[in-house]
Amino acid sequence: MGTNQNLTVAERIKQKFDHLTRAERQLANAILEDYPVTGLGSITTVSENSGVSTPTVARMAKKLGFGGFPQMQAQLHTELKATISSPIAKHDLWSESAPDTHILNRFADAVSENMRQTLKQIDPEEFNAVVDLLSDLKREIHVVGGRITRSMADNFFTHMQVMRSGVTLVAPNSNTWAHYVLNMNKGDVLVAFDIRRYEHDILRLAEVAKSRGVTLILFTDQWGSPAAKLATYSLNSRIEVPSAWDSLVVTLFLVEAVIAGVQTQTWNETKSRMKTLEELFDQTKMFKKFI
Amino acid sequence: MGTNQNLTVAERIKQKFDHLTRAERQLANAILEDYPVTGLGSITTVSENSGVSTPTVARMAKKLGFGGFPQMQAQLHTELKATISSPIAKHDLWSESAPDTHILNRFADAVSENMRQTLKQIDPEEFNAVVDLLSDLKREIHVVGGRITRSMADNFFTHMQVMRSGVTLVAPNSNTWAHYVLNMNKGDVLVAFDIRRYEHDILRLAEVAKSRGVTLILFTDQWGSPAAKLATYSLNSRIEVPSAWDSLVVTLFLVEAVIAGVQTQTWNETKSRMKTLEELFDQTKMFKKFI
DNA sequence: TCAATTCTGAAAATATAATTTCAAAAATAA
DNA sequence: TTATTTTTGAAATTATATTTTCAGAATTGA
Known part of the structure; x- marks a missing residue:
């Protein structure tokens, strides 16, 4: 299956949105609403916040190409970390003439x-x-x-x-x-x-x-x-x-x-x-x- | 005990830092390092990332005045939501709580x-x-x-x-x-x-x-x-x-x-x-x- | 309308997380 | 040093989270 592994959760949702069912779309919208914070709680919390059942959440995670809900959450964590941490490119500062490993x-x-x-x-x-x-x-x-x-x-x-x-x-x-x-x-x-x-x-x-x-x-x-x-x-x-x-x-x-x-x-x-x-x-x- | 319930996790850590034990300080530093993302995973993930045991994580959560790890995490979620929704992306370097002119x-x-x-x-x-x-x-x-x-x-x-x-x-x-x-x-x-x-x-x-x-x-x-x-x-x-x-x-x-x-x-x-x-x-x- | 299909969530089953217990290790005091 | 206290994590226990199953509900196509 040709799902690109490097896409963000939001990108995957948008890509697959047309193929999502009613309950899944409801969930997808809830996740995108306060992205990515809403997706960070337990599967129970997420399901409650978006008014769908836990199996729906688990199913959608798989549908988006993840192994399961925890995998989707891990991806959200990664994205968040990248967002939160300094946008300043680490070493544009430093000595350019020396290699990075110097x-x-x-x-x-x-x-x-x-x-x-x-x-x-x-x-x-x-x-x-x-x-x-x-x-x-x-x-x-x-x-x-x-x-x-x-x-x-x-x-x-x-x-x-x-x-x-x-x-x-x-x-x-x-x-x-x-x-x-x-x-x-x-x-x-x-x-x-x-x-x-x-x-x-x-x-x-x-x-x-x-x-x-x-x-x-x-x-x-x-x-x-x-x-x-x-x-x-x-x-x-x-x-x-x-x-x-x-x-x-x-x-x-x-x-x-x-x-x-x-x-x-x-x-x-x-x-x-x-x-x-x-x-x-x-x-x-x-x-x-x-x- | 008179712990103020409205403090952020980071504030609580700073406040209690001197009373934390070696392993707890190690954990505290790990949490502050990529705050608050590091604290968002499961207790197992958090403990692994900071090189301490899960009981240490649970204990520190209580020491900081939370009912347990899940309560601490809930607080982190709340904080994160507030941070994310605030559009002002401060230059994340330097002390955020001090004015630029400090x-x-x-x-x-x-x-x-x-x-x-x-x-x-x-x-x-x-x-x-x-x-x-x-x-x-x-x-x-x-x-x-x-x-x-x-x-x-x-x-x-x-x-x-x-x-x-x-x-x-x-x-x-x-x-x-x-x-x-x-x-x-x-x-x-x-x-x-x-x-x-x-x-x-x-x-x-x-x-x-x-x-x-x-x-x-x-x-x-x-x-x-x-x-x-x-x-x-x-x-x-x-x-x-x-x-x-x-x-x-x-x-x-x-x-x-x-x-x-x-x-x-x-x-x-x-x-x-x-x-x-x-x-x-x-x-x-x-x-x-x-x- | 009805039958076929798809979707959905309650409940069970399973897996994982969180807490507690406890003995060993480390730190501290005598 | 040695005794005492504190800290710590492995393992056991308990609580939650996640997945699976499956029956009923909703949707679709005739």
């Missing part, structure tokens, strides 16, 4: 997808709340990272330090952390970075900080660090890429966006401060000689 | 554009050459960053150090750099990071290194650091974003891609090394107590 392009695809997924899941209210908290000059801010995320913590610290006072970077070596804890007071904020291969020390620090009334902001991955349950705000980013390691690209994106947010928020108070600091760097740069 | 979305647009432009301009041959050079175990590698790019240098160093021996991170304080120069020999590689507000010290170090027969790989911005003229390979990334600072997101992308390249190239020699190191970290993690 690590650059595979990496780019993965990072781009990570970005998309992360942004889809982020709660802007939560983001705003984080920015507000970090813009509050009355609160001291403590920043800590793990073995791999240390660079994120460092980057965050470097920028925050320019914008405001009262920012501390907790040293990587956890032996010294007791001293940092002494300086954490009620109302302070701890910004922690913890991704897969979650570090026990970070969790411990978060616990101790929490017990001292410190608010925890956590940058973690899609699965969530164990410290997440202690966090008031946690910003999760997708980190999987075709590599033996995880990608911090999206995490860095969030960090930079938060920094930009804080900068906007505190601009009035901090613009002169920033200018002075920048000038200082420019000057010292001039006079240093190392060799 | 810093998150403006930042995302900028970063995405930076990524596109950067990849368009990168020469895959040059990229490959950089990977080859860094995979050559006979060459010592020296890594240096500036005030802002230090975190990039640090990140690069951390990963390279796991994969191979002979990698040195040049300390941030340029007073001490003379010592590092003493250890640079002909054939060595200097990986330098230098973006806008180019740092004079980096240029000086590059000059000195060059005079000792060291090959320079430079990560810089679209305009190119003054050190670019000394570099054998330079990887330029776009860094402009709506912020007082520049964005290192794309630079980090290139760094991670290079690392992934080196990893692939040296896999045979380094896999055991990597494994051992990872295990070491896992162990020390267990026994350290800081407080």
